[in-house]
Amino acid sequence: MKIPRWKKAEFEEIEYEPTSIRELLKEMKNICELIVDLAYSAILFNNKEIAEEVRYLEVRMDKLNYQIRIMAMLAARNIEDAEKMAGVLQIAQAAEKISNAAGDIVKLLSYKLTHPILPRLIKESDEIIRKLSISKSSAAVGKKIGELKISSETGVRILAIRRKNKWIYGPKGDIELQEGDVLICIGPEEGMEELNKLLKGEIEVLE
């Protein structure tokens, strides 16, 4: 049996990654904003791939929460620090609640009902969310997002990039794409097809 990626992540040893509280909070905020969008998209489009990303981010959030607790305790030296850190922990706990709730939403997809529960029930716009990966042969490898004119040519926005075990949230135009990057994208279906062709090496430029 193949162990899903999020499950593996859950059992990985928690490494103490030295970082700042500021960095931890920033990542938690980014996860919160992304995970809510992804959870709803997974359920609306009955998309298990996106649901898997949600589970993965949920596990990542748990780890960040563990780290931030340790950092906060180490950082508090006096009552004023401690008050600040209590605030930090309250925000961190709320962030974890949000990611757990997103996890609750996608759990629905694992109930083996004969019919999908809510596909496109509340779909209104023409936007879809897709997970696209970059092939070795793609002309996009080594190019910056801005250079490729993804947004203006296809109407697709990249919400996040997963690069191996790291996430880049809300990537800006100066991020260089690499082989194997997984892009979480939102946009019109047609533009998404076009972008996918570029990423798979089927076309050389977006037009």
Next chain:
Amino acid sequence: MKIPRWKKAEFEEIEYEPTSIRELLKEMKNICELIVDLAYSAILFNNKEIAEEVRYLEVRMDKLNYQIRIMAMLAARNIEDAEKMAGVLQIAQAAEKISNAAGDIVKLLSYKLTHPILPRLIKESDEIIRKLSISKSSAAVGKKIGELKISSETGVRILAIRRKNKWIYGPKGDIELQEGDVLICIGPEEGMEELNKLLKGEIEVLE
């Protein structure tokens, strides 16, 4: 003592607003996406006005959840319906958890600490969130969002509009602005000032 708006909302009688489960879920999804952004913005910019909107949306979410439970029970006629509705209720409950967590985040602002807790702690971009209202004398009254070229001239995006007790989430270009509308906006500080001048009637067009 002035009773804050969200508190009044809490004690208003719950009226049964006839609507569809689809509409209820759509609004809950919109609130989830908006409330997370707003909660973080409130805390990062130490902004009590935005925090008040969060509390208001949290109360609104409670009401929607109450309504959706009633609707779901009335809708379930057989086992297949009931399974679907159980899924709907699970999503609704997760949505409420998300809005409660957002409420937990902004509660920090009501602790009367001598120093703000996290102002701009994780601020990285130049974007700010502001609540702007439209004066009677503004040239924007009666104009469509698209006509005003708000996004292209100022870089500001309207996340939501509160019009009396109703919300318009992610308004499109064809929405006509009205006197008294409250716009929740995100964008660069400079563009925000420019837009505010238009909305207050200090300038006639954005340039």
